[in-house]
Amino acid sequence: MSGSTQTLSTSIGKKLIMSLTGLFLCLFLIVHLSGNFQLFKDDSGLAFNDYSHFMTHFPPIKVVSYLLYLTIIGHSIYALILTIKNRKARPVNYAMAPKSPSIWSSRNMGILGSFLLLFIVIHMGNFWFSYHKDEWFKNHSGPKMPFKEYRTDLKTGKLVSAKQLPQGEYEYAKYVDVNAQQEITIAKDLQAQVIFSFSSPLYVLFYVIAMGSLSFHLLHGFQSSWQTMGMNHRKYKPIVNQIGIWLFAVIIPIGFAAMPIVYYFTKR
Amino acid sequence: MSGNMNLTLKVWRQKDVKTPGKMVTYPAKDISPDMSFLEMLDVVNEGLIHKGEDPIYFDHDCREGICGSCSLYINGRPHGPKQGITSCQLHMRSFYDGQTIIIEPWRAAAFPVVKDLATDRSAFDRIQHAGGFVSINTGGVPDANEIPIPKPIADEAFNSATCIQCGACVAACKNASAMLFVSAKVSQLALLPQGQPERYQRVQSMVAQMDEEGFGNCTNTAACEAECPKEIKLTNIARMNGDFFTAKFFKSDEVHA
Numbered sequence: 001m002s003g004s005t006q007t008l009s010t011s012i013g014k015k016l017i018m019s020l021t022g023l024f025l026c027l028f029l030i031v032h033l034s035g036n037f038q039l040f041k042d043d044s045g046l047a048f049n050d051y052s053h054f055m056t057h058f059p060p061i062k063v064v065s066y067l068l069y070l071t072i073i074g075h076s077i078y079a080l081i082l083t084i085k086n087r088k089a090r091p092v093n094y095a096m097a098p099k100s101p102s103i104w105s106s107r108n109m110g111i112l113g114s115f116l117l118l119f120i121v122i123h124m125g126n127f128w129f130s131y132h133k134d135e136w137f138k139n140h141s142g143p144k145m146p147f148k149e150y151r152t153d154l155k156t157g158k159l160v161s162a163k164q165l166p167q168g169e170y171e172y173a174k175y176v177d178v179n180a181q182q183e184i185t186i187a188k189d190l191q192a193q194v195i196f197s198f199s200s201p202l203y204v205l206f207y208v209i210a211m212g213s214l215s216f217h218l219l220h221g222f223q224s225s226w227q228t229m230g231m232n233h234r235k236y237k238p239i240v241n242q243i244g245i246w247l248f249a250v251i252i253p254i255g256f257a258a259m260p261i262v263y264y265f266t267k268r
Numbered sequence: 269m270s271g272n273m274n275l276t277l278k279v280w281r282q283k284d285v286k287t288p289g290k291m292v293t294y295p296a297k298d299i300s301p302d303m304s305f306l307e308m309l310d311v312v313n314e315g316l317i318h319k320g321e322d323p324i325y326f327d328h329d330c331r332e333g334i335c336g337s338c339s340l341y342i343n344g345r346p347h348g349p350k351q352g353i354t355s356c357q358l359h360m361r362s363f364y365d366g367q368t369i370i371i372e373p374w375r376a377a378a379f380p381v382v383k384d385l386a387t388d389r390s391a392f393d394r395i396q397h398a399g400g401f402v403s404i405n406t407g408g409v410p411d412a413n414e415i416p417i418p419k420p421i422a423d424e425a426f427n428s429a430t431c432i433q434c435g436a437c438v439a440a441c442k443n444a445s446a447m448l449f450v451s452a453k454v455s456q457l458a459l460l461p462q463g464q465p466e467r468y469q470r471v472q473s474m475v476a477q478m479d480e481e482g483f484g485n486c487t488n489t490a491a492c493e494a495e496c497p498k499e500i501k502l503t504n505i506a507r508m509n510g511d512f513f514t515a516k517f518f519k520s521d522e523v524h525a
Contacts (some may be wrong), residue, residue, distance in 0.1 A: 007516040011445075011485045012475060012509055082485045086443035087482030089377050095278070095291055096370040100440040100491035107442055107489055224488040230510025232503045266306035 005268050010230075014082055019225035021075040026222060026248060028068055033255045040262065044162035045191030046150045052190045053172045056131065074116055105216040106224070112217040119210035130193055143167075149191040151182045164189065198263035211257040218248035272298045273365040277312065278475040279324055280372045285388075289381065291370075294324075294374050301361035305348065306331060306338060308360055309371075325384040331356040331451050333497065336432030338384055339439070341372040346436035346495045354434060354497040374435050376444035378481045392449060396433075398477035399470035400453045402462050403449040416463050422460075429456035430498040437492035439501070443484030450478050451508035454502045458511055468515035475512055 007013045035055065038047040055061050105112065134144045147170040151160040160182060173186045197203055222244030223237075231237055274481040282289025296312050303311070315322035329337040338355040342348035346347050348358040363369060371385060379387040417425075421465030429452075437448035454471050463470070486505060493502045 010475060010512075011479050012512050013482075013516075015509075016513065061378075066363060086445075086484040086487075088481060089444035090375050091377050092375050094341060094344065094372055094375055095280070095342040096341075096372065098440070098442065098491075100346070101487040101494045102442075102491040106487065122291050220488070227488050227502070228486075229510060231504050232506035232510065232515055237506075250404060 009147045011085075013044060014078055015228045017078050018082065019228040021071045021078070022221050023227045024070070024071050025075065026218065029252050031249070033067060033252055036259060037065040037255070039191065039194060043159050044150065045148065045189060046152075046162065046187075048191050048194075049148065049187040049189055050185060052172075053187055054132065057172070062118075067104055072117075072120060076113070079110060079113055081226075086221065104218060106220040109217060109220060116210065116217060119213070120208075122206075123210075126197055127193060131188065131190055134188075146189045146192060147186055148192075150187070151177075151180075153253045154183055156180045164192075172205065194259075195263060195267045198260045199268045201264065204260040204264045206218070207260040208257050211253040215249045215253040218252070219245065222248045270404065271298055271363075273360065273363065273367075275299055275308075275363065275366070276368040278368060278370045279385070281324070281384055282373075283382050284383060289384075296369075299360050301359065302361045302485040304331070304356055305340070305342070307357040313320045317329060325382075325386055328356060334359045336434035337372050339387060339389070339434055339436070341374060341439055343370055346374070346439040347434075347497055351494070352497060352499050354432075354436075357497075376435075376438050376483065378444070378446070378483050379435060379438065387435070389433070391483070392433050392435065392446070394481065395446070395450055395474050395477045396453060399466065399473035400457070401408050402453065402457060404462065417460060425456050425459035428452045428459065428500065428504055431456075431496075431500050432498060434497060436495050436497060438483065440491040440495035441484065441486075442489060442491065443487055445486045445492075446478050446481070446483040447486040447505050447508070448496065448500055448502070449503035450474055454508045454511065455504045458507065468511065468519055471508060471511040474513050475508075 006025055008017060035051055038043075041047045055065075110216060120121045126175075130145060133140065146167065149165055150162045152158065153160050154176065165186070170186055170188075172188065174183070176183050195214060198207075223241045226237065226240045231240060274381070277294045277296050278291050279291045279294060281290050294316075295307060295311055299308050299311065304505040305401060306326070309324060309326060316323045327337045327339055329335040331338075333354045333356060336354070338347075338353040340347065342355065347353060347355045349362055350358055373379075373381050373385045374387045374389075376387075378391040379389055382388050433449065434448070438444050438446050441448075454474055457470065458467050488502070488505075490502050493500065
C-alpha cells in the first residue's frame with residue numbers, strides 16, 4: 001500500500017489522478033447529457049421528473065453520485081496542488097511573454113477549470129440542492145418544490161393530463177387507477193425549476209459561456225489524459241484525439257447548451 | 269558595409285546566483301546578417317571590453333548545434349524564432365534592422381542563474397546519473413549486428429537519442445517541466461535490447477530524481493516539442509509514463525517465491 005501511495009505522490013502519479021478523475025467526469029457527462037435529453041420530450045416533464053426521482057433515490061446510483069462529488073473535489077484539489085508546484089518551478093518569470101507555440105486551451109486549463117467549478121457550484125445549488133432541500137430540512141419556511149400529477153392512458157400509453165398539485169406534503173408515487181384505466185404518477189416537478197431558471201437571459205448566457213469553457217477544457221483534457229496514461233499508439237491515439245474533439249468538445253457542450261437556449265425560447 | 273543592421277539588445281544581467289538581476293539595454297551596431305547570434309554577442313562583448321565594462325556572460329561551446337551549451341531565451345522563445353535549431357545556429361538574417369531583441373536565461377527553479385545568461389543545468393546531469401545509462405561489461409568489441417533490432421525501433425531510439433540536453437524544453441514549458449528531456453533519455457534505452465535489464469528500475473530512478481530537482485509537472489501543452497532544437501517528440505513522454513506505470517503497478521521488483 002505504501003508503494004502505491006508513493007507512486008501517486010510522484011509528479012507523474014499526481015498527473016495520473018488528474019487523468020483518471022477527469023476521465024470519470026467525462027464518462028459522467030455522457031450519462032448526464034443522455035438523461036437530460038428527456039427535457040426535450042413533449043410530455044410536460046413526466047419522463048424527466050420520473051428520471052430525476054430515480055437518479056436521486058436508487059441506491060447504486062446514489063453511491064456513484066457521491067463518488068462523483070468526491071471526484072470533482074479530488075480533481076480540483078490535485079489541480080491546485082499541481083499548479084502551486086508548477087508556479088514554484090519558475091520563481092522568476094520571463095520579461096518577454098512566452099511565444100512558444102501551443103494550443104490556447106492547453107495553457108489555460110486552470111482558468112477554464114476554475115470557472116467550471118464555479119459553474120458546478122451554482123448549477124448544483126440551483127437544481128441539486130433545490131431538489132433535496134425539502135427532504136433535508138422538513139420545516140424550512142421557504143417555498144417548496146411543487147409536485148405534479150400525471151395521468152397516462154394504459155391502453156394508448158398517451159399522457160391524458162398533467163396538473164400541478166397544491167402546496168402540501170407529497171411523496172413520489174406510481175399506481176394504476178383500474179376504473180379509469182390510467183397510470184398515475186406523482187413526482188416532484190424539477191422541470192418547473194428548469195423552466196424558471198432558464199427564463200432568465202443572464203442565467204442562460206452563464207450556462208452557454210460555461211459550456212464554451214467545458215468545450216475548451218475537454219478539447220485539451222480528454223486527449224491529454226490518455227497521453228498522461230501513456231497511450232502512444234500510431235493508430236488508436238488519433239482516434240482518441242478525434243473523440244476528444246468531436247464528442248467531448250463539440251457534441252456534448254452543444255447538447256448541454258441547447259437546453260437553456262431551447263427552454264428560453266420555447267417554455268418561457 | 270551596406271545591409272548591416274543596427275539593433276537594440278535588452279539583456280538580463282546578473283552578477284551571481286545570489287544577486288538579483290535586471291534587464292540592461294545595449295546597442296548592437298553594424299551587425300552583418302550573415303553573423304550567427306553568438307557572433308553578434310561576441311561583437312557586442314568586444315565593444316563592452318574596450319569600454320572596460322563586464323562582458324555579457326553566456327554559455328557556448330561547439331557552435332554547431334551539437335553540444336547543447338548555448339541556451340538563450342530570445343524574444344520569448346528558447347533558441348529564438350526558428351524551429352529545430354540551437355541559439356548558435358540562429359543567424360542575424362532572422363532579424364530586421366532596428367529590431368529590439370530581448371535575451372534572457374532559461375527560467376526554472378532547477379536551473380539557477382550562474383551569471384547573466386548562463387544557468388546551472390547540472391540537474392540534468394544528476395537525472396542522467398540516476399539511471400540514464402546501461403551497465404555492460406567491457407571486453408572485445410561486439411559485432412555490430414549481433415543483436416537484431418528492427419529498423420523502426422532503431423530509428424525511434426536514435427531520434428530520442430538526439431537530445432543534446434540543452435534544456436530548451438524546460439525553458440519553453442509554462443510549468444518548467446523536464447518531462448521531454450527525461451522521457452527522451454528513458455526512451456532511447458527503453459527501446460533497445462541493451463536497455464531492457466534496467467528498463468523499469470531506470471524509469472523510476474530518473475523520475476524520482478526529476479521530482480527531487482524541483483521541475484514542474486507536465487500539462488501536455490507541447491510547447492517543449494515545438495521548441496526542441498532536435499525535434500524530440502511528445503510520444504516519448506507517453507512512452508515514459510507507460511513504462512513508469514508498468515513499473516509501479518504491473519511489475520513486482522522481486523522474484524516470486
